[in-house]
Amino acid sequence: MxxxxxxxxxxxxxxxxxxxxxxxxxQQASEVFLSRASRVVREAMWQTAIGNTNFLAVVGESGAGKSTLREELAERLRAESRPVVLIAPYVLGMEENDKKGRCLRSDHIAEAILHAVAGGDTPKRSPEARFRQLHEALIASSRMGMQHLLVIEEAHGLALPTLKHLKRFLELKDGMRRLISVLLLGQPELREKLDERRAAVREVAQRCQIVTLPPxxxxxxxxxxxxxxxxxxxxxxxxxxxxxxxxxxxxxxxxxxxxxxxxxxxxxxxxxxxxxxxxxxxxxxxxxxxxxxxxxxxxxxxxxxxx
Known part of the structure; x- marks a missing residue:
């Protein structure tokens, strides 16, 4: 309600x-109220941002404060001068299929990553060249000491194929070092989509930590x-x-x-x-x-x- x-x-x-x-x-971090429960969620988001957790989904009802915690995370990263690149694809009009709105696809995510990590580079036209360009840009940024966090809001609206493709982004590495972490923020429908009993997303669901932002x-x-x-x-x-x-x-x-x-x-x-x-x-x-x-x-x- x-x-x-x-x-x-x-x-x-x-x-x-x-x-x-x-x-x-x-308007500033001191104005954000943190209960004991929300502190747990906040810390889980922080560990994902600094690369200690690879894949996190924060689930909460509309109005629970997910976006506020995401904004506070960005403010905290700036205040502490952490070398983390936040990558946030636009989700305006995003729906789980093209009949309702516009799907966020893996190539859109790739473009967002390239823009954030190598903003001066023009994306290659072919998917193969673009994803190779993306991988090389992440490696170069990582070797300069940067962490990369992909943040997707309203993630309950993600199409199942896109959820499945997130595993491919998580598998991008430089040697044994992972190049990107993923943070999903969504309403309770996101938990249902990440049910490991769903064959289409089983590989993703088994790798994703889910935390709930309670009332x-x-x-x-x-x-x-x-x-x-x-x-x-x-x-x-x-x-x-x-x-x-x-x-x-x-x-x-x-x-x-x-x-x-x-x-x-x-x-x-x-x-x-x-x-x-x-x-x-x-x-x-x-x-x-x-x-x-x-x-x-x-x-x-x-x-x-x-x-």
């Missing part, structure tokens, strides 16, 4: 003296406090503590999938983007009603009114 995008009203900004939206995208859950309050503090705001001055608990409850759903007493499933929707939208709507409603702070009752009422 993703609630409709909410923005702070002018009335809410005036009433609560909000000059900067606490839910704007982070905030018990870290929701700390996340909100961090985001408000980053915007120069005091969460408690705008949102009552019981309202944070109500927010957690509103974003936790129990579903039945059978008739037995144990046939229930608890689903947490406490992803950053979902929590941001619900709390923003509650703040707007508090300003509209003239309430001094967002209350638990107000959160529940707003949640019931949203689709």
């Amino acid at each position: 993703l609630l409709r995008k909410q923005t702070l009203s002018e009335a809410a900004r005036r009433k609560f003296a909000i000059f900067r939206d606490p839910f704007d995208e982070p 905030l859950d018990a870290s929701l309050g700390d996340y909100l406090a961090h985001r408000f503090a980053s915007a120069g705001l005091d969460l408690a001055a705008i949102v009552e503590p019981t309202a944070v608990d109500a927010l957690m409850q509103a974003l936790t759903i129990t579903q039945r999938h059978g008739s037995g007493p144990g046939d229930t499933q608890v689903i947490s929707l406490t992803h950053p983007l979902v929590a941001n939208n619900l709390l923003t709507a509650a703040i707007n409603q508090a300003a509209s009603l003239g309430a001094p702070r967002v209350t638990a009752e107000l959160v529940r009422a707003v949640r019931e009114s949203m689709p």
Whole structure:
């Protein structure tokens, strides 16, 4: 579930003296909230970037914070002056087949690698010559001390043949030294595509480490406090503590999938983007009603009114 995008009203900004939206995208690394679970994912991404892991897939729901961690990774690499070349093919309009959109193919990935590693070189016209050119460019860059990280966002939209071809990129070596690592970021459908029971991608799935970026859950309050503090705001001055608990409850759903007493499933929707939208709507409603702070009752009422 993703609630409709909410923005702070002018009335809410005036009433609560909000000059900067606490839910704007982070502008620097210190503004990125890291829970214990997201730190594990962050470290897995870092190990892939510096070449200690060859193939990693980060799976999370839309709005879970995958792109934010990817941006923080790039910022961290720059801050620490790490010799890592980030290669990010454009995925605009990418779909798993050409009927829905445009497939990202291995030759597109090859062009992206060449542009990042040897931007001044014109890609060869034939596939054979282009891939040889790619291999030679990676070897030359590697011998200059550079690591190479291929990052593909929205990877759940990759075609199965392209997923399979990623193994070929991973096999590019200079002697025994691997020349490139691969980081995939995608929604839960990516995990399904990387199921090793699928014959088409078995070779890839068996080589890919998969980590999940979970909901905030018990870290929701700390996340909100961090985001408000980053915007120069005091969460408690705008949102009552019981309202944070109500927010957690509103974003936790129990579903039945059978008739037995144990046939229930608890689903947490406490992803950053979902929590941001619900709390923003509650703040707007508090300003509209003239309430001094967002209350638990107000959160529940707003949640019931949203689709």
